[in-house]
Amino acid sequence: MTAVPDFDTNSPKAVRAAIRSGAYRGFTNAVARRHVQGNLMVVPAAHADDFAAYCALNPRALPVLGRSRPGSPFIPSLGEDLDLRTDTGGYMVFRGGELVDTPCEVASVWRDDLVAFVLGCSFSFEGVLQHHGVRLRHLDEGNVSAMYETGIATRAAGPFGGPLVVSMRALRAADAIRAIGVSRHYPEFHGEPVHLGDPSLIGIADLADSYGGHGLKTLHADELPVFWACGATAQTAALQARLPLCITHFKAHMVVTDLPVDMARATPSE
Known part of the structure; x- marks a missing residue:
């Protein structure tokens, strides 16, 4: 039986404190569901402007919610007590384009020249979709959405x-139609889907072969696969860039911010 968390799972501050102390290591799609969550990308300052330009060229996948000053692990506009070195719950550390570690904190590898970016995440609109009557089976089953590399090149x-x-x-x-109408109102969380239906049309050969190997990957007979641009695009870009050091969040362990999600931006009739 899964233990019931002994902290306020609706409070982003309480969630971050639980992550920081090691009391919570679960996927963040199950907590702080009315608050914005984000992807983490940390790069050396010498490459920060190039990464910002990359985000600007690919805004569907990489909408920037915040950027830190060089050497700072804080972005106060996203959370006054938010420490990007300890509060994500899972990290991936890349050196020279190779994944070298998946620690629970990165204070020991943080450097004075690092710049952190927090990018929009589709976890933030899942509560919105449910608010507007869209069934998300992966949440019903205690899972997360699967991710896939496509054959679509970024700029x-x-x-x-x-x-x-x-x-x-x-x-x-019917839920796919509703989800398209709702999500287009949230460009900071990737906006409307980039594709629905046949995965091979966007270069996905097998839904069973997901990025990272996790997530809901099987369809029922009455379901369609619906695909949104994903902030994990930054992780594949980090591999290609072969930076001397790059830090990202670990899959499905997102940055939990204090920013509230506007649940009513899209009307139920859409």
Whole structure:
């Protein structure tokens, strides 16, 4: 039986404190569901402007919610007590384009020249979709959405480039239509889907072969695969860039911010 968390799972501050102390290591799609969550990308200052340019060229996948000053692990506009070195719950550390570690904190590898970016995440609109009557089976089953590398190339900037990564949700046709109408109102969380239906049309050969190997990957007979641009695109760009050091969040362990999600931006009739 899964233990019931002994902290306020609706409070982003309480969630961050639980992550920081090691009391919570679960996927963040199950907590702080009315608050914005984000992807983490940390690069040396010498490459920060190139990465910002890469985000600007690929805004569907990489909408920037915040950027830190060089050497600072804080972005106060996203959370006064938010420490990007300890509060994400899982990290990936890349050196020379190779994944070298997946620690629970990165204070020991933080440097004075690092710049952190927090990018929009589709976890932030899942509560919105449910608010507007869209069934998300992966949440019903205690899972997360699967991610896939596509055959769609992103627009490159400096050393950053590579394939678009997407997240997939298995939706019934009526829910897919509703999800498109709702999500287009949230460009900071990737906006409307980039594709629905046959995965091979965007270069995905097998839904069973997801990026990272996790997530809901099987469809029921009455469901369509619906694909949104995904912030994990930054991770594949980090591999291509072969930076001396790059830090990202670990899959499905997102940056939990204090920013509230506007649940009513899209009307239920859409």
